[in-house]
Amino acid sequence: MVVKHTTAKGRKVTLKMAQKALEGRRRLDLSNLGIATFPKCLLKIAAVDELDLSRNTLQKLPEDLGDLAGLSRLDLQSNKLEALPQAMGRLVGLTHLNLSNNRLRSPPLLPDSLGLLVRLQSLNLGLNRLDRLPPSTAALTGLQNLGLFDNLFTELPAFLTAASLCETCLHRHEQERDPLKRNTRRDVRGGAEDNRKRIYSGLTTPNSVAAANQDAWRRRR
Template sequence: MPKGKGAKGTKVTLKIAKKAIRMTPDGRRRLTLSNMGITIFPKCLLKLTNVDELDLSRNLIQKLPDNIGNFSSLRWLDLHSNKLESVPETISNLVGLTHLNVSNNRLTSAGLPSTMGLLTSLKSLNLGMNQLDTLPTTMAALGNLQELGLFDNLFINLPEFLSGLRNLTKVNMKRNPLSYAQGDAEGMLKKKSEPEGDVYLVHESSLCRTCLKRCKEQGENFTRGGGGGRGGGEGGERRGGGDMFEEKRIRTYAGLIAPNSVATVNQDAWRIRKVEHKTIK
């Protein structure tokens, strides 16, 4: 049991918070207060406005303060596995936020403010394992969004504006009561930006000799009308540099099957409700 934990949860002081700050390998200041039994958002944290990353996951927090926007330097916010029922409108003040994880909470669609659409720097948004059936239409303005987790919610229809998000390439809609087949949902996303055939953009210097040869062969086949072939392109992504590829198709993202896909402990222990899913290797 964490020090200071009682009926009202763990008390976090400014001194404790400062000691918990660590520098990340890329030089950012990360404050980690995960799995400490915190029930109320520690007001003292608002004094640490120079923190770049904040992890309050796996606690018992029910509400965020209205002045959460005071974290002007925040780029990464992890609140998964709490008891949040809503997100304050002032979250829009976190204009530099690139990663937001509020999965495995108690969020309803009414609890997501229209100001979510002002978080235009967001690249990754995880809303999985909540009680959502719609999203604010203002989120159509999230032009930089690349990854979106909506798994284990109550969506009957896929949010229409998703097809207009030009950079959105990874979506997880698994385990929603969709009114059409999961494959159809993926097809709707895929249709909006996929060219006639799989296209990969990569500099030759990023490829190993084998992959470079394979890409050239597929390019020749494509020119002759035989298509690019899917296997080789994906093989190149696995072995030839990965991040250098620009994948021009929408697909579901296996990495968003749990509240925090990079955590080292068992995700199932954090889930509010037990969900069956295939293990993805």
Template sequence: MAKGKKASEPKGRKVTLKMAKAALRLTVDGKRRLDLSNMAIASFPKCILQLGDLEELDLSRNLLRSLPDSIGRLTSLRALDLHSNRLESVPRAVGRLRALVTLDLSNNRLTSDPAALPPETGLLSALRCLNLGLNRLDAAPDFLPALRELRELGLYGNRLTSDPAAQLLRRLPKLQRVNMADNPLPPPSPSPPPSPDPVSELYLARRDDLCHACQRRCQRERQRLESRACGQHTPTHHKRALLFTGLITPNSAAQQEQEGLISTPSSVHPLTPGWDTCL
């Protein structure tokens, strides 16, 4: 190499029209698909513009840094796969690809700047699946609410500090899935624990089945509940109903006590000898 001459960057593999026609295939549902993935292509092969009836184009895993405006001539495209390239921007002409159903721009170098992701992308009225994961987005693109047919959206692996999913779900009625993984989102605020329901935690047990420590704890809890009921000026014959509301009583006499039909001093005693309550 001559002194002072800089080494030029690799130009990548050149794709000819003959190569493109040889790579053209028909999918099982009869669509014309061109797969030029993983071929070290550094510049968009303009020869494929002569294949104007292409419906699926795969240029993923190449070295593309930009796309020409002429890509807007591929108006029959339904699927465009550009993932794992070096794209820093998308041309405004992409808005002319109105038949697009799937657009994969993941694993590139795109930012939230409108110059990188132009608002014309919102003109893709048939788009159902958009993958913008593994880029450099710090905010969701403004054109997203215009994609009324969108079902799936990938925003994972970016630099988003706020979650737009709730807002997007309201504005995009057909949106079914949003992938927001691996973003520096703030942790969700913890919700307060639900307050315990004393009735739902009330059990009826035989005193003989409880250990000495449990008997003492149940007795203390019983005294606490009775003291609280007395502090609220609750009549004595209603104490039983407060303590055992909703329980199935072991006999009719105890049930009558709960209903206030019998008001005797024994109403504050256990329902049946040998039974006690435990929380």
């Protein structure tokens, strides 16, 4: 897709352009186009399953975003987002949400409505400025990947107990908090994780969703 119109507020995406960018009428890729304002024309496109707005310059999202309730994947990595609207909680079909490499901070805290996204399997919040998560995120029991790397956490959120970590990530987290443990090695023994319900491999290191573009798109803070 070629976007011809550029303004001081970034490139403008029209409904016609967006429709041409649809892949198989299900996936809409508008990444890396210099978009600074969320294109509200997207709200007129029905049955979009995946929306990629990564690597743009978005600073905020409209409450109307919640109208895209059919989305299962939403990629907003590498923008300039500082906060999220409560309307995020209306995207109840989401299974994958990538918010890495933005400017999200606490305060303002992420919206409590995030806990309504109970179908989420992957949530990437790495490369932001967060030091806590809303308590409602404890309701996201379906998560398989949770990225919190490169934020401002001094301790893990309360609902993330040691049982939520793989042995490697737990060891790394302990090393970061206590330098005296850097020479201590944990053995990963067979059967040790049998009773763990949730294992988050992206807490302290990038998961596969963000790793490919981390070096190219990380913004200095």
